[in-house]
Amino acid sequence: MRDQPNILFVMMDQWPAKVMRAAGHPTILTPTLDQLARLGTRFSRAYSECPICIPARRTVMTGTTPRSHGDRQFQPSLGMPDFPTVAQCFRDGGYQAFGVGKMHVHPQRDRMGFDDIWLAEEGRPQLGAIDDYDMYLADQGHAGAQFLHGMNNNDYLFRPWHLDERLHVTNWITRESARMIKRRDPGKPAFWHVSYTHPHPPLVPLEAYMNMYELDRVDLPLHADWAAGELPPALSATRRYWPTEFKNHELQAIRRAYYALCTHIDHQLRVLIGTLREEQVLDNTVILICSDHGDMLGDFGLWAKRVFYEASAQVPMLVVGASGSNSVQANHVDNRLVGLQDVMPTLLSLAGLPIPSTVDGISMFGDTRRNILFGECRENVLATRMAHDGRFKLIWYPAGNHLQLFDLETDPTELVNLAGKDEFTQVQSKLERALMDHAWGIDNEWIIDGRLAGFSPPDAARNGDRHFGGQRGVHYPPPPLDDPARAVGSPG
Template sequence: MPRQNRPNILLITTDQHRGDCLGIEGHPVAQTPNLDWLARTGTRFRRGYSECPSCIPARRVLMSGQAPAVNGMVGMTAVEWDPPYTLAGELSRAGYQTQLIGKLHFMPYRKRYGFDHMELADGSRKASGPVPQPNDYVDWLVANTGMATVDPAIAHGVSANGWVGRPSHLPEHLTHTSWCASKALEFLQRRDPEAPFFLNLSFIDPHPPLTPPPVYYERYINQDLPGPVVGDWAPAFDGPEKGIDIDDWRISLDEVSMKQARAGYYGLINHVDDQVGRVVDALRRRGLLDDTVILFTADHGEMLGDHNMYRKTFPYEGSARVPFFVRPAAGMDCPAEVVSQAPVGLQDVLPTLLDAAGIEIPHQVTGRSLVPLMRGDPDVPWRDVLHGEHTAQYRAAEGMHFLTDGHSKYVWYSQTGREHLFNLDEDPYELHDLSLDGDGSLIEPWRERLAGELKDRPEGFVQDGRLVVGRPHDKLLPHYRTGAV
C-alpha cells in the first residue's frame, strides 16, 4: 500500500485496567463516555486477555505480537531485550512517523524500539539505579511548577503498588494522565503532514497509587460503590485484616478502606477517559479522525479485592481480562457496533495494526489480525482457545496457566496442580468453580487441551500426554537465557 494511502494509527494503552471497568460493559458506576463511544463505533472484543498479566511481559507480547513463551518472558522481571522487530519498528520502516508518549517499560531504558521519538515516563517518579534516569514527565513537572521536592508527583506518599485511596495533591492539569494527552496534542500539531503517524499514547493510570485529582475522587467516594466478589473456591483470608503490608497481594479490607480504594481506582479511569476525549476531539477538529485506526487496550487488569486478592499476575477475570476494542479507519469496510466473543490477546495487536496498514506481518508473529473479525467475515477461522500464563510472584499465587475459549476458562497451577473451571457465560465473576463438582467429564478435556498447548515446552510440563506438577516455571525460558531468541 502506498505510504500516502495508509491510515494513521493511534494505539491507546492503560495500565492495570480491568476489562469490566467501562460504561459500555455495564459497570454500575464507572463513567467512560469517550471510551464507550470509541468502542461503539468499531468492534469491541469482550474476551480480550493479557497472556502474561503483569507490566513488562505483557508489553513484550504487545510489541512483538508473540505469545509469552515465544518472546521468552513468562513472568515479571527486568532484563535487556533486543527483538528482531517491534510494532513501532515495522511501522517506521513502512514510512510511518512513530511516537511514544508515556509508559514503555523496557530495558535498556530509553532504547527506542522503533519509535522515532519518545516522551518517556514509565511512572510518576524518576527511575532508580546507580545513575538517575530522566523521566520526561517529572522533568516537565519540575520545570513548569518549580516544585523542588524529590519525586514531586508522588509527594502524597501513597504506595505505587498499594490499596490506599485518596485524592491527589496535584491539580488535574499536572497529572501524568493530563501530561500524556497534552503531549499528544502537541504531536498532532507538529507532525509531518505528508507521512502517516503511529502514536502510542500510553497512560500509567489506573495503576496505583490510587490518587486521582480531587474532583474524580469526590465523584466516586460519594456514591454507593460495588464491593469485591469472593468465589466459593477462594481460600479464607487468614492474615491480618489489611494484609501484611500495603503492597500485599492478598487483602481483606474493611468496608471504608475498600470504598476509598475503589473510589481512587474508578476516579483514575474517569480521568483517563476525559483526557482521551481531548485527543479524540483534536483528531476530529484536524480532520484526522476518520483516517485513523484507534485501538484501545491495557497491559493487564487489577483484582481490586476480588476473591481476597489484589494487584495482578492472577488468571482470574479481574487480573487477566482487559478492555479491547478497535475503531476502524474509513475505507476498511468494517461495520460499527460489533461485539465479539472471540478470545483475543495482546499478541493480536501487532498483526491487526500492520494488516490495517497493508504491511506484511513478520513470520515470527503468533498473534493474528482481527481485521477479518471486524469485517464480520463468517468464514474466518479463529483460535479454539487462548493460552495465558505467569510464573510465581512474591507473595502472589503459584505459577499458573489458563485457557479460555471465550465461554469457559480452565486454570492449572504448575507447582501444586490446583485447578479451576469456570463457565464465563453464566458466571462472569467466577464465583463457582466447576472443578469442585466432581464431574471429571467436564475438566478432563481441558487438561488435554492444555497438555497439547504445552507439550513442546522445554520445562517438561507434559509427559506421556499428561500435565506434570512441579516442573520449573521460571520467568525466562531456557532458550532466552542462552540468547537464542
C-alpha cells in the same frame, strides 16, 4: 501513502475489561470509551497472555507470546527480543512513529523502533534515566516531587493528587500526545502510541474526579465459596502480601479512587480525539484502545494482577476503523478469543502493511480464529497457567497442583469451580491437554506420565515487606543507581 490511515494506539495500565459502562459495569463513568464502542468493535473475550506489565508490553510490541519473547516472570533488566516491533514495522512501511508515556523496557531509553518517545516511567530514575515527565516537573519548579503524596505504585493506599491538575501525569501524557499529533509530517501517515500510567497505583486521582462518585454507591468486590476455603499457595501469598481485612466502606473508598483515575483518562481521551478532529485527520485514523492487564480490586480477597481471573487477565479491547472503512464493524461486540499478541498484526493489517513471520498473533478482523488461548505467569510458587476455549476457562496452579474450571457463559463472575465434576470431565480433559501441549521450560518438570502433576510447595514465608511495596521517596537529587534486575512490589 497519504491514503493509508493514521493509527492511534492507546494503552492504559492495569485496567480490567469489566470496568467500562459499555461492558455493563454498574458504577464506572466512561462516556468516551462507551462512544468509541458504539463507533467500532468491542472484543469481549480479550486477554493478557501474561498479566504483568513487562511481559504484557513485550507481547504488545512484538506480537509474540511469552514463550517467544522470553519473559513470563517480570524481568526488569531483560532487553527487548531481536524481533521486529510494531513501531519499526510502521516506520518500514513509510509511517512516522512516536510514543508518549510508559514503555517499561530495558534500557528505559530503548526506542523500540519509534522515531522518538516522550517517557513517563512511574519514577524509576535509579534504573538509569531521568524521564521526560520528571524533567517537566523540574521545569515547573517541582523537581523530585512526583511521589511526595506518600502513596506507592504497588499498594492500595489512596488520597487526592498533591500538585496542580496540570501537573498530573495523565494530563502531561495527554498534552504531550496532542502536541505529538500536531508536530506530525503532513506528508506521511502516522503511528501514535499513547501509554497512560494509570489506573495502576499509586491511587492519587484529582479530587474533582473522586467527588464524581458517591461512596455508598460504589460496587463491592466479588465473593465466592471457593475463595473462602484452602487456597493454592499463589493466592495465599497474595493475601499475605496485601491486607484483606478492609471494611466495606474502605473497599468502596479504594475503588472510588481507582474509578476516579479511570474517568480522568476517559475524559482526557476526548482531548486527543478533539485534536485529531481539529487537525482534520480524525476520519482517516484507526483507534485501538486496550490495557496491559487488569486488577483484582479485592475480588475474592485478591489484589493487583498475576492471576487469570477475569478482573486480572481480561482486558478492554476497542477498535474503531477509519471513516468509510468496511474492515471494522460499528456498534459491534465480537466474542472471538483475542490476546495482546493480536494487537500488532491487527494494526498492521488495517494499515495494509505486511506482518512479519516472527509474529505469533493473528488479526482480530481476519477469518482465522483460535480455538484455545494459552496464558502463563511466573515460574515459582506463584506460577499459574490458563487454557481458555472461549467459554470454559481452566486455571492451573502448579504449586499444589490445584485446578479451577469456570463456565463463563453461565458463570461470568467465576463463582463456581467446576473442576473435578463428572459432567465436565470431557471439557476439563481437553483443556488439560491444551496446557500440556503448550508446556515449555520448567513446566515440563510439572508434567509426569502425560498428566499435570505440579510440585509440592515449600513452607510459606511470612516475613513482612520491608520495602513497603517499592515505596518511592524524594527524587531530587535522584536516588543512586540500582541493579535493574531487582524487582520489588510483589508477593515473590
